[in-house]
Amino acid sequence: MHFVWSSLVVTIIAFLILYWLLSRYAFGPLFSVMEKRRELVKQQMDEAALTRSQAAQYVEDQKAALQQARKDAQDIIEQSRQTSNRQAEQLITQAKEETTRLKEEAAREIESEKNKAVAALRSEIGAVSVQIASKVLEREVDAKAQDQLVDNYLKEVGIRQ
Amino acid sequence: MHESPMINVGGIDFDLSIIIALIVSCAVVFILVKLATRNLSVENPGKLQNFMEWVVEFVQGLISSTMDYKKGKPFLSLGLTLIMFIFVSNMLGLPFGLVFDYTSVEKATAFGQPLTSVVDGLAKGSHGVEVAWWKSPTADAGAAMGLALIVFILVHYLGMVRNTKSYFKHYFKPFFFFFPINLIEQFSKLLTHGMRLFGNIFAGEVLIAVLLKMSGVWYGAIASVVGLIVWQGFSIFVGSIQAFVFTILAMVYISQSLETEEDH
Numbered sequence: 001m002h003f004v005w006s007s008l009v010v011t012i013i014a015f016l017i018l019y020w021l022l023s024r025y026a027f028g029p030l031f032s033v034m035e036k037r038r039e040l041v042k043q044q045m046d047e048a049a050l051t052r053s054q055a056a057q058y059v060e061d062q063k064a065a066l067q068q069a070r071k072d073a074q075d076i077i078e079q080s081r082q083t084s085n086r087q088a089e090q091l092i093t094q095a096k097e098e099t100t101r102l103k104e105e106a107a108r109e110i111e112s113e114k115n116k117a118v119a120a121l122r123s124e125i126g127a128v129s130v131q132i133a134s135k136v137l138e139r140e141v142d143a144k145a146q147d148q149l150v151d152n153y154l155k156e157v158g159i160r161q
Numbered sequence: 162m163h164e165s166p167m168i169n170v171g172g173i174d175f176d177l178s179i180i181i182a183l184i185v186s187c188a189v190v191f192i193l194v195k196l197a198t199r200n201l202s203v204e205n206p207g208k209l210q211n212f213m214e215w216v217v218e219f220v221q222g223l224i225s226s227t228m229d230y231k232k233g234k235p236f237l238s239l240g241l242t243l244i245m246f247i248f249v250s251n252m253l254g255l256p257f258g259l260v261f262d263y264t265s266v267e268k269a270t271a272f273g274q275p276l277t278s279v280v281d282g283l284a285k286g287s288h289g290v291e292v293a294w295w296k297s298p299t300a301d302a303g304a305a306m307g308l309a310l311i312v313f314i315l316v317h318y319l320g321m322v323r324n325t326k327s328y329f330k331h332y333f334k335p336f337f338f339f340f341p342i343n344l345i346e347q348f349s350k351l352l353t354h355g356m357r358l359f360g361n362i363f364a365g366e367v368l369i370a371v372l373l374k375m376s377g378v379w380y381g382a383i384a385s386v387v388g389l390i391v392w393q394g395f396s397i398f399v400g401s402i403q404a405f406v407f408t409i410l411a412m413v414y415i416s417q418s419l420e421t422e423e424d425h
Contacts, residue, residue, distance in 0.1 A: 004165075007179045007303030012311055014183040018190060019242045026194040027238045033201040034214055040203055 163260055163293035163370060164282060168274040177271055182298040186250045194245070220244060223409050228416035236415055239315075244408040247299060247308065247358065251400030254297030254366050255393050258373065264289040293370070299403075300362040302355070309355030312411040317347075320418035327421055354410055361403045365396040 135149060166177040197209035206214070220240040224233035263269040269279035269290075282290035298304040320328035332343045372388045375381040 003306075004167075004174060004176045004179070004301070004303045006173050006175045007298075007301050008307040008310065010175070010180055011183060011298065011304040011307030014187050015242070015246060015308060015311060018187040018246060019239065021191055022194055022242050023238045026191075026198045027241065029201055030194075030198045030210075030213060030217065031237075033198075033203060033210075034217060036203045037206070037214075 163291045164278040166271060166276050166292045166294055167278040168271055169277050170274060174277065176301065176303070177276075178292075178294050178296055179298050179301045179304055181294065182250065182253055182296060183304065186246060186253055186298055189249050189253075190242075190245045193249075216245065217241060220408070223405075224412050227409065227412040228419065232419055233412065233416065236412065240408050240412060243308070243312075243411060244404050247407050248401060248404035250297050250299040250304075251362050251404060252297075252397065254295065254300055254362070255369070255396050255400070257295065258293060258369070259295035260291050260293050262289045262291050296366055297362050297400075299358055300366045302359045302363075305359035305362075306351075306355035308358070308407070309351055312354065312414060313351040316411075316414045316418045319415060324419055324421060328418065350414065354407070354414075358403050358407050361399050365392070365399055368392055369396070 135153065165179070167174050168177060169175075194213065197213035200207060201210060217237070220237060221230070223244075224230060224236060224240060227233070263276070263279045263283075266275065266280055266283055269276040269283075269292075276292065279290045279292060299308075317328075332340050334343070369389065369392060372385045372392060375388070376385040
């Protein structure tokens with residue numbers, strides 16, 4: 001094996017031509033496309049990260065909204081329950097008042113009827129006692145008169161009968 | 162060992178097998194890269210584009226492992242060309258050989274020029290001269306040293322232009338009288354850089370040639386086939402490793418010449 005100087009020179013020339021050709025026609029576009037792809041991937045990854053955080057945010061929001069809705073529903077139920085309770089109480093109270101009122105009215109009526117009856121009785125008694133008193137007084141006037149009075153009275157009673 | 166097909170043009174000896182191999186290597190690399198970068202796509206890269214991008218990223222990794230990638234970015238194209246060219250060159254001699262046996266001076270011509278190696282061999286009294294037309298260009302010391310010389314010149318040019326002060330200073334580190342040693346170191350770097358590549362590939366091809374010669378008898382042929390299978394597989398490995406080593410050494414030398422602070 002001997003050293004051939006021309007091979008050395010030819011190799012250098014060939015390599016430099018290849019280097020020039022590749023740099024001129026192949027590597028430029030390749031590197032720029034690789035750069036673009038890197039940017040694309042980076043951009044897509046950024047977008048994905050953004051979307052993910054947004055999604056997480058949405059989920060969080062939805063959870064909060066759901067919680068709120070649940071709470072609202074609870075409140076509404078509670079409120080309506082309270083309202084109905086109050087209404088029921090009101091109705092009961094009203095009914096009670098009504099009955100009390102009716103009872104009192106009835107009692108009052110009874111009272112007044114009783115009073116009326118008592119008054120009527122009292123006036124009757126008064127009249128009867130006056131009559132009795134007059135009868136008693138009549139009898140005291142004389143025996144004869146008294147007899148006659150009794151007779152009259154009896155007659156009167158008999159007639160009435 | 163086979164002779165090389167030498168011709169003499171204008172007083173200069175040319176090794177035709179190396180020139181052919183160089184042209185084929187350059188063509189293969191260029192066509193491969195051109196095919197890979199023909200339909201470049203940002204969104205939907207093809208297989209070849211993916212392959213090229215893998216190669217580019219591999220060389221980027223080499224560069225960033227030896228120096229700051231911002232500094233080394235301009236050498237990406239160089240590294241790519243080096244690794245692909247050397248890899249293809251190393252593989253070139255493996256799959257087959259073209260050996261012609263020349264017995265007469267009249268037949269031993271190429272491009273109208275006599276093959277001087279055949280003429281010399283026949284003049285010395287040989288019956289026939291076997292000429293190998295097909296081999297790896299990197300199995301030639303001249304070609305391997307040419308590649309190493311490109312890197313050597315680039316490294317020293319960069320050192321002188323970009324890094325003038327510390328470049329000249331480092332020849333006298335750590336003491337003034339280390340100058341001859343530093344000088345030898347520089348040239349030994351050049352030599353080892355080229356010779357490592359040449360030696361590995363040349364040895365591989367020599368063994369392939371030896372194995373081919375064994376196939377004269379039937380048991381030799383069997384051994385030859387078995388040996389070739391093993392050795393060619395190993396040669397593919399060696400060729401890849403050498404392409405990698407050559408490229409990373411080139412990057413190491415470049416990074417050394419670009420270092421501003423000589424603290425090693």
